[in-house]
Amino acid sequence: MKLSLATRIFLGYAVVLVTFGAVSLFSVAELHRNQQEIRLISQGYQPLSQDAAALETFHTNQIKDTERLLDEESVETRRALIRLARVYYPPLMAQRMASAQAKAREVLTFAPSGEMPFVRELEARFGELEAQHASHGQKAEAVFTALSTESPNRQKVAELIAELRQMESTIGRELRVLRAALDNRIRERVDRVEERERGTGLAIIMLSLVAIIVGLGATLLSARTLRPVRTLIEGVSRIGRGDYSAQLGVQGEDEVAVLAREFDAMARSLQARESQLKAQAEALARAEQLAAVGRISAQVAHEVRNPLSSIGLNVEMLEDALAHATFSDPEEARETKDLLAAVTREVDRLTDVTEQYLRMARPPKPTLVAEDVTEVLGSLLDFSREELERAGVQVVRHFDPDTPLVMADEGQLRQVFLNLVRNSREAMPGGGRLTVTIRGIDKEVEVFVQDTGRGMPEPVRERIFEPFFSTKEGGTGLGLSVSQQILQAHGGSLSCLSSSGQGTTFVLRLPRA
Structure with missing residues (x-):
């Protein structure tokens, strides 16, 4: 499919715009992904990690208070500590557990699909911890009840304390594992974000370079496409200065190339017309x-x-x-x-x-009839044989037997041939060879009269058809001028080919009958 000049330029710059648009979209997409990662860490995992740390701290303090309660000998003091433990720790732990679960459910709304399993696992773990903490509260309440008496059953208290400590150890371990999992996840996401930022920066740089190269390529393509316009302007300037030989030679099928070819045709026409004029x-x-x-x-x-x-x-x-x-x-x-x-x-x-x-002044109008030029020229050579033989001139005839008839006046045609034969004889004073050739071409008949004489230099050859110009002593300078007039009146032409030392050839052209 052939594209126009405007279409190619538009497509070139469209490719540039698409390339830069793709770079921009890639940058925006990567920025959005990084923002999601940062939000997941800052608004999701980081608060959950803080909640896990707070729960671990509360649990550690609760264990210390329980150990202090067990070491206390005073009943009144134990009862005061038990009242404090019942009022302080259960609401805080419940609040933190609910906050962590709510935060986990909130993270599910904006977390990437790849993080959903981990967040659900966190939510499940917080639920398990809540259930374990409820069981821990029940065990702690049983211990508190046993220790509130004046004389607690030591064996029973020891059994309850052993069960409570085992449950506290389990809860503490779960909290540490949960916090470690969150910390590891935060480090992984941070490392991934940093790595992605480095990759994104490198990719943006590479894509920007590609976009710049594409832009330069489109600019060069446009400049190359429009280069013939400058050539066309120069050609028009040359035409304006009168130089009709300007030829652009622009290749292609676009508008500029077509215009350049039309310009070349116009220049050739103007040159031909100038030559004709x-x-x-x-x-x-x-x-x-x-x-x-x-x-x-x-x-x-x-x-x-x-x-x-x-x-x-x-x-x-x-x-x-x-x-x-x-x-x-x-x-x-x-x-x-x-x-x-x-x-x-x-x-x-x-x-x-x-x-x-x-x-010459009043040339007679020729009476044109169909004549056999080979017969006319042959009879003239036969008539001039004795004269040519005395001058030592050998006549060579190359007559095409299929030469067509010509439209001519026999008398005037004989006058032209006689003048040319005598000129050839005079150009070979020491003798030579006269070759006469007749052949038919397209719509004309050509006659060549060639001698082996001394020839003529270029300045002389250019003037031989001028009236009264002659290089022969005593010549009138009218023979060739009159001969040319006769052939022009016949619709033909007479021309000369000659150079010094190379002989002379006169070429006659007559229209076919």
Whole structure:
């Protein structure tokens, strides 16, 4: 299950709160248990131990008073001591016994379940002691009655005293055992409380450390979860500065990761749009430049073309006239004819230049029909075979027999291919190899024209399609520019791959029919 960013942060801090809550509840529970132990000791066992000690003290004093009574020779004194014993000890002992039993029953109301058997045992022992003390009172009363006479029966008194002393010994032993049991129980509970306090303190410290670690972990998890936000802010700042290459690369499925991926897509779109706008701006500037150059070229060609036609016509007329003229010196006649032939060649060259200018200024709209590019290029290579062989250029053809037809104007396409073949030949003045490759791809047909010439450095390669830029002596710099215009009008493209010393490859792309 994928959790949202807010849910993960909430769960992290919820775990922290639950951990600290558990520590607090544990502390409160242990404190409550310690309070129960302290109450059991202070309000239960301690008062019961005091009652047992008081009963033991009263019993010891009662035994001493009985021994004093037995040693007394005066009848009147014995009778006074007997009256004192009857009034003083029985109410005190009964009161203490009832108080101890009531305290034991009260302890049962708040004692832990584990202490219930011991408290009930205490209550039973106090009940037994009460019964034994009642029997002791009866025996003591019998002794008191026997000793109150003027001349007591010594044998009978001795028997009663023996029974009384045995009962006092039993009661005293029971009181000592009861008090020892209470004292031992108090020490055990105190030791247990101290041990529990030490364990509780250590446990609270450990649980607090665990809670702190959990809190730090939740904080680190939150910081790690929110870390992409800082990256996103930096990416937005870079976009604001115009750097559209910013890519965040945030992984995950939460909101921030989705937002980061959308941001990356937006940055790529902006970068592509920026490149497109830059290319369009360059193309617009180039188009404006070509348009300006075209208007100037058309004007110049128009102004030059008519005079060239007149000069050419007049030169032809002079040649006709010279054919019927006579010269006294044959050398002079030959020299005159050579001059007129030179003028004719220059006029033809200038006429060709003006024709190129006019083609660039007013390129004819292509008539697109389905053409077999392999047939067009093959026939052009056959036509140029003799020219290429004289230049020492070996032609290698790699034509895919399944090459699809293209939409093209055959005449303009031949003009482009002828220009590229002649450029390749001129780039290999000492001969070389010209490789022509044709293949079909997706929706286009690619044509590669590759030579093994000297190649071009990068600054030259970047400018070869500019009008009037040429590295050839006497070149017009219009051939590649016009060729690129023709292919763009066909819906295709013309590009160049070259480096110094590595030859040059022109890549043509034409849309499939």
